[in-house]
Amino acid sequence: MDNKQRQFEALVGAYAADLHRYAYWLCRQRELAEDLVQETFMRAWKSLDSLQDYTAAKSWLITILRREMARHFERRQLDLTSLDDDVIDRIATDSSDPSDLMLLRQAMENLPLEYREPLLLQVIGGFSCDEIATELGIKPGAVMTRLFRARQKLRASFDVEQTIDSSKG
């Protein structure tokens, strides 16, 4: 196996899962998320020689993925779909704090894209505020504001759902 192939397999092993999660939380369609991740890695393979710094590999892959997603949704609205049913089933079987996690995921689903995307870049991508600003083409101050509001909205939505949930019980 040559060096390039080893590097590629290492990238797939290290980042395929996070890329799929990132894609899923943006497009919220399981099959589409996998297609986008497949396409992202095919492009990454073709351009692997241009990746000089392997510590930047994750952000490089997420940049390719965002480009793929933009291509796909060029003529469509990104925010029209809801969670796939099979993913809801999988969510429900998560082992830790199932009711809290479920409520938080619903809150995440309802979070507008302008807040959801910087939050995903921070939590799943591990990007700093400045890196998110570069990726989204906005100022670091605007990123801070969006992250602040994203968590406020999540918390507010989560609290409302919890209240409704407890009143049902």
Place this chain on the structure above:
Amino acid sequence: MECLEVRRLLTANPNQRDDVTVMHLHDCKTCAVFSQQMRQEERLLERALQLEVPDGLAERILLNQSTAIRTRRRHRFGLAIAATVVLSVGITIGLLRSGMEDGLQGAVIAHVKAEPEHLSSQQHVSLSNLNDLMMKYGAELTGSVGTVNYAGSCVIRRSEGVHLVIETADHPVTVLYMPDETLSHRQAIVDKKFQGVILPTEKGSVAIVGQDDSSVQVIAQRFESALHYF
């Protein structure tokens, strides 16, 4: 730093740990408790986002990649056989071919002069849109080649290609990607108004035409490093 500002920072990033924030949390118990709550919420959020990934995802990605490589190798093998045949025939028609290559320079200049309106176009084509066009001809650009103010399909000597106009400091430079025009060697283009170069590439050739040599050379270098094929 005031409590309000610290809490704003911690809400935006619960893992915020710069010196000023750490000092404040050390001195302010209320904010320290707030920080702990934020970190607990962050851990819950991290778990909420950790959806189960489809079984065999990594294996399918590697399978897809290895299939693509095999297809490309098969394609290259086919090309190698075809090249052997072409070589034997090519010796016979070599002289005729060199005449056709000379004709390409004239066709390129004529095409640039026939469509002067593109030189003043201001479309600001994104790399993504540009690649949507390039992909139709089996190629893509893996990096920026500059500000592209026009991108469209065109026909040169009865073969389709891509017509681009790229902004430079002095004059716009035209790039014609011609996937069906193969060249044996680099050719210079000299005209009263324009100058340029035609580069042989893996698939076909690329003509770069401008009004000064330095702009042409800059764009030629960018294309040579950014142009890739499927």
